Amino acid sequence: MSKKRLVYLPLGGAGEVGMNCYVYGYGPKNKERFIVVDLGVTFPDMETSPGVDLIFPDIQWLEERRDRIEAIFVTHAHEDHIGAVGHLWNRLRVPVYARAFTAHLGRMKMEDHGADPEAMKTVSAWPEAVEAGPFKVHFLPVSHSIPESAGLVIDTPAGRVVHTGDFKLDETPVLGDPFDPKLWAEVAKPGVQALVCDSTNVFSRHEGRSEMSVGPEIAKLVASASGMVVATTFASNIARLKTLAEAGQKAGRSVCLLGRAMRRMVTAGIESGILSDFPNTISPEDAVSIPRENLMLIVTGSQGERRAASAQLSRGKYLGLTMKEGDLFLFSSKTIPGNEHGVIRIMNNFSEMGVDIVDDSTGLYHVSGHANGPDLDRVHKIMAPRMVIPMHGEHRMLREHAKLAATNGIASMVAVNGTMVDLSGDEPVVAEFVETGRTYLDGKVKIGAMDGVVRDRIRMALNGHVIATLILEGDEPLGDPWIDVMGLAELGSSKASLVEVLEEDVGQYLQRASNKSLADDDKLETEIRKIIRKSAQDEIGKKPEVTVIVSRLT
Amino acid sequence: MSKKRLVYLPLGGAGEVGMNCYVYGYGPKNKERFIVVDLGVTFPDMETSPGVDLIFPDIQWLEERRDRIEAIFVTHAHEDHIGAVGHLWNRLRVPVYARAFTAHLGRMKMEDHGADPEAMKTVSAWPEAVEAGPFKVHFLPVSHSIPESAGLVIDTPAGRVVHTGDFKLDETPVLGDPFDPKLWAEVAKPGVQALVCDSTNVFSRHEGRSEMSVGPEIAKLVASASGMVVATTFASNIARLKTLAEAGQKAGRSVCLLGRAMRRMVTAGIESGILSDFPNTISPEDAVSIPRENLMLIVTGSQGERRAASAQLSRGKYLGLTMKEGDLFLFSSKTIPGNEHGVIRIMNNFSEMGVDIVDDSTGLYHVSGHANGPDLDRVHKIMAPRMVIPMHGEHRMLREHAKLAATNGIASMVAVNGTMVDLSGDEPVVAEFVETGRTYLDGKVKIGAMDGVVRDRIRMALNGHVIATLILEGDEPLGDPWIDVMGLAELGSSKASLVEVLEEDVGQYLQRASNKSLADDDKLETEIRKIIRKSAQDEIGKKPEVTVIVSRLT
Numbered sequence A, B: 001m002s003k004k005r006l007v008y009l010p011l012g013g014a015g016e017v018g019m020n021c022y023v024y025g026y027g028p029k030n031k032e033r034f035i036v037v038d039l040g041v042t043f044p045d046m047e048t049s050p051g052v053d054l055i056f057p058d059i060q061w062l063e064e065r066r067d068r069i070e071a072i073f074v075t076h077a078h079e080d081h082i083g084a085v086g087h088l089w090n091r092l093r094v095p096v097y098a099r100a101f102t103a104h105l106g107r108m109k110m111e112d113h114g115a116d117p118e119a120m121k122t123v124s125a126w127p128e129a130v131e132a133g134p135f136k137v138h139f140l141p142v143s144h145s146i147p148e149s150a151g152l153v154i155d156t157p158a159g160r161v162v163h164t165g166d167f168k169l170d171e172t173p174v175l176g177d178p179f180d181p182k183l184w185a186e187v188a189k190p191g192v193q194a195l196v197c198d199s200t201n202v203f204s205r206h207e208g209r210s211e212m213s214v215g216p217e218i219a220k221l222v223a224s225a226s227g228m229v230v231a232t233t234f235a236s237n238i239a240r241l242k243t244l245a246e247a248g249q250k251a252g253r254s255v256c257l258l259g260r261a262m263r264r265m266v267t268a269g270i271e272s273g274i275l276s277d278f279p280n281t282i283s284p285e286d287a288v289s290i291p292r293e294n295l296m297l298i299v300t301g302s303q304g305e306r307r308a309a310s311a312q313l314s315r316g317k318y319l320g321l322t323m324k325e326g327d328l329f330l331f332s333s334k335t336i337p338g339n340e341h342g343v344i345r346i347m348n349n350f351s352e353m354g355v356d357i358v359d360d361s362t363g364l365y366h367v368s369g370h371a372n373g374p375d376l377d378r379v380h381k382i383m384a385p386r387m388v389i390p391m392h393g394e395h396r397m398l399r400e401h402a403k404l405a406a407t408n409g410i411a412s413m414v415a416v417n418g419t420m421v422d423l424s425g426d427e428p429v430v431a432e433f434v435e436t437g438r439t440y441l442d443g444k445v446k447i448g449a450m451d452g453v454v455r456d457r458i459r460m461a462l463n464g465h466v467i468a469t470l471i472l473e474g475d476e477p478l479g480d481p482w483i484d485v486m487g488l489a490e491l492g493s494s495k496a497s498l499v500e501v502l503e504e505d506v507g508q509y510l511q512r513a514s515n516k517s518l519a520d521d522d523k524l525e526t527e528i529r530k531i532i533r534k535s536a537q538d539e540i541g542k543k544p545e546v547t548v549i550v551s552r553l554t
Helices: A085-093 A100-112 A180-190 A211-224 A240-252 A260-269 A309-315 A340-353 A373-383 A397-405 A454-463 A499-514 A515-519 A521-540 B087-091 B102-113 B179-188 B213-222 B240-249 B259-270 B309-315 B340-353 B375-383 B394-408 B455-465 B498-512 B516-517 B521-540
Strands: A004-012 A019-030 A033-037 A054-057 A069-073 A097-099 A120-122 A131-133 A135-141 A150-156 A158-162 A195-200 A229-232 A255-258 A296-299 A330-332 A356-358 A386-393 A419-422 A429-433 A436-441 A444-447 A465-473 A482-486 A547-551 B005-010 B021-028 B035-036 B054-057 B069-072 B097-098 B121-122 B130-132 B135-141 B150-156 B158-163 B192-197 B227-230 B254-258 B296-301 B328-333 B356-358 B385-393 B419-422 B429-433 B440-441 B445-448 B465-473 B482-486 B545-553
Touching: A004 A158, A004 A260, A019 A150, A019 A158, A033 A135, A033 B455, A054 A085, A069 A135, A069 B375, A085 A100, A097 A100, A097 A135, A100 A120, A100 A260, A100 B150, A135 A180, A135 B259, A158 A180, A158 B356, A180 A373, A195 A373, A211 A229, A211 A240, A211 B465, A240 A255, A240 A260, A240 A296, A255 A260, A260 A330, A296 A309, A309 A340, A340 B035, A340 B394, A373 A397, A386 A397, A397 B340, A454 A547, A454 B455, A454 B482, A465 A499, A465 A521, A465 B465, A465 B545, A482 A499, A482 B455, A482 B545, A499 A521, A515 A521, A521 A547, A547 B465, A547 B482, B021 B150, B021 B158, B035 B135, B054 B192, B069 B135, B087 B102, B087 B158, B097 B135, B102 B121, B102 B259, B121 B516, B135 B179, B158 B179, B179 B375, B213 B240, B213 B328, B213 B445, B227 B309, B240 B254, B254 B482, B259 B455, B296 B309, B309 B340, B340 B356, B375 B394, B385 B394, B440 B455, B455 B545, B465 B498, B465 B521, B482 B498, B498 B521, B516 B521, B521 B545
Parallel strands: A033 A069, A069 A097, A097 A120, A158 A195, A195 A386, A229 A296, A229 A330, A255 A296, A330 A356, A465 A547, B035 B069, B069 B097, B097 B121, B158 B192, B192 B385, B227 B296, B227 B328, B254 B296, B328 B356, B465 B545
Antiparallel strands: A004 A019, A004 A419, A019 A033, A054 A436, A131 A135, A135 A150, A150 A158, A419 A429, A436 A444, A465 A482, B005 B021, B005 B419, B021 B035, B054 B440, B130 B135, B135 B150, B150 B158, B419 B429, B440 B445, B465 B482
16 A cells, blocks of 8 residues: 655645635545635736636646545635635535635635535634544644634644634734633644745744734824715725724714725625624715715725725715815725825825825725734744645745745745645655646636637737628639728838738738639638738738638638 | 917827927927927837837827927937937927937937937036027936936926926936036026926835945845856946946956946047046956956846846846856846736746846835935925926826925926926916827837827737638639638637638638628628638637738620
8 A cells, every 4th residue: 555645735825925725635645635725716917817706726636636625725715815715616515614704705606606605614713623524623723914813723634733824912912812822732733834924024023013003093093084985905805804993983083985896895894793882883875975074984895996996986976965165085904015106096096086095005094914024933933733735825935035934944845736735744845746727717617728729819909800791602702802901000111001001011912922822711811811911011010919800702 | 569478388298108208399389499308218018019110109289380499408328318319309309408418329329320420419417508589598417317318498488497307306316417406506597497207106105215225235135145146237327337347346246237328428528527436347258258246247137128138047048148056146226017927937947047146125225216206205305396296107197296396386287198288387287188199019010109000900819810811713612611710710619620610610600691792892702701710719719810801704
């Protein structure tokens, strides 16, 4: 019988921030039983994935081994950890475990996408555990920027793995479980084989600050405002919503939540029992009639999303509410790299209205949900694991985190998506490399990131599109070729019509083309494409995408 | 005779960072004589201007008044101030004045784009002046992140205007003219009617730091490195290049400049006489044979540009040089909002090679070239102008700068592109609004931003493109319609071929269409477009762009 091993395989989230999906396996080689930790999404952008709605990890490797998967465990309800569960569950069909708040939101996602909400099971936190084949999995409460986040304590015959999920060390997190060093020490006590650990903030050189620290500053700011106050943060950061709402209440303002996600999250908080003392809120309909100096809105759209409440307010009226001179807009949030343009656009729109904007540049009104460098160092020391596997981060973050482990004398390895690592021994060893990738949700359809569909869109966006139509009767051109263009200048540098120049050049080619060329669709297309690209380059300095349509009358 | 007035009109740069173009006029209403200050570009992005090469201010307003323009003055050689001069000069054909280094680079640009390099005149700094109609224009040396930057002291019959250009207050700028409070006081002495002033860094709450301050830190860093050192900054920041090169030299390293812009700038510095003591450099060919611990490269690409030297090194070999484990890469620069993705991509590529990356997060290795809030305050006080017109900044920056003026008891106005302001009186007054816009350089052709060309490209990128071809004989369809798609999924949610479904649906329509519809090309196109968009929405959840090609055989 072959030796049993404990393996770790990231399919998403290692070498990027987002799209988390990690696999653990235990058993003889190629017969391991698996559990999956998180099944998240990442978001498209115009540069690399225009028109795409959502991005999932490619789970083909998992699907092919479906009968060997015991369960999925979801650490918390951020989209990059839970967002793909509803979309992909039907391809795996195993139980999904999460704490109450996460499971509550997860069930809604399952329902939204035709998956079985019953498969989503609520579990209690440590010391309870879920048995899943050779794994025994405990949910260790951690603080993060969403309620009921959990690290996973995964006991296996090869030892204990602590998978932190996203976390910070916060002893006063406003909502939910404070960091409890004694509990962590208890987890560490039997010995930790591997600490698989969040790396997002490894470059932050100071100890992380508590969620509690922003409350007094926000209260002071709101109290000093004279017009309407509008604040935005991630809807899922319910502790922050509470802090904001309490600041409004304390300043004698009526509080109104704007944006679907905002209301959905607070409702989920109340229904799952974790949020009992949220200040009263009023509806947007009622808010309209409240004097603006007595009103505080808490709105979606901290990342500049075009359809969120903040962007709508910045463009004018939203649900009857408008901002104006003397109002205050607070970004109680950090702009995620890549979202700067959207956020700045909103700021300038508000500036045009005379609205005062306060953002996080002073550091007073926002704290991060991730452990900073010194906090990670502390966790290494508490857990004293045999090895540290950095996860949840770009390559440079994983590498910095591995360096930190080395400083602490702990074995480590930078393992990016697709690297299966054997955790059974004294140090991590690469077991094999697995092909990984991304799946795009494009409208209602899932396509592979490398299918060429999105590549063609990018090319049309960069180069424009020319369509050449010609009709042949037998092998003789019937009439002149016909050119349509989309996304190209009408007039070339010679001031002639681009369409006419191209029609002329293709027409001339057809006149001189041999019968053999005219008889061969592929050759005809290749030649015409070449001519069009060359003529366009001469006329307008661009080589467009070309579609050639040959119709033959018989 | 109507009253004469002094007006200010930004055509670019007010309400944005980039594409600077300001107009001053003096004379009777609608008979003013004009000067233009700066003619810069801004850069396209995938989100708003895919495929575009460069963006200019729309100068139609100026072109229509060409006979009233006396001259163009260029404050400094950054692309957002000088970049459009070569491209647009032929439409204005007036003299262009700049200091030596700027004029040197300007002449190269004029030659590159078929404009007359003789039109670019070199002028000396204050107290010399250029007479241009009713204007007398002095170049006031200011420090900035490129040599020989100038503010303009513009004397008019309605008083003195100080147009700062981009500037900082640096008494030890490494290269070029230090800030000289006595000279500024001399300029202010006769009284300043209007201070038209850079607003870029108004939100920075501390006094700006000197270029000199980064030298010792960079020297320390380079001295401590054990492998190859590669540093990047803007090629035009010649003072920084000098600091970097000297740090390399001091550490006993051979210094090599990589990237066309880098060599071009240093050459321009030497040829224009401002750079006499730059350390010796070696060629890339020679660099290949130098042991890496004795080598320092200074490379282009601080903003993550895909074709610059930094990006090429991050993807592998460049001119025979490669980076590897233990090498150091220094970003002696700040990432401009919007460029994060490109910069982060390079950092992670280097991380995969094992290269250590140092960026500006510590604040040690870069200083800004713009005056901070407290510096602007100081300038207000030195100049004591009758009014402050904030320029060079997004709306929120202009607004914050106007607030600062108000705090200092100075009249002010936020005037965005297209706002003509009368500066003649005690406070700024809107004179009129002028239509402004952007011109895209697209390949070799200039197109209006609102022409719809780029809008079509964006739509194809977001929605894909369907082409329907049908042939009619008389008013009868000949054969079946034919569908081509580009940038769309092959299979719909029903697992049927999208092309086949669309062909089927269009075919059915043609069978049931009335003779009247079949006879009318426009109606036929509209109907078929509608059918295709609806079918595609049903099948794949997207509404594509549609081109319908109707060929009629007669």
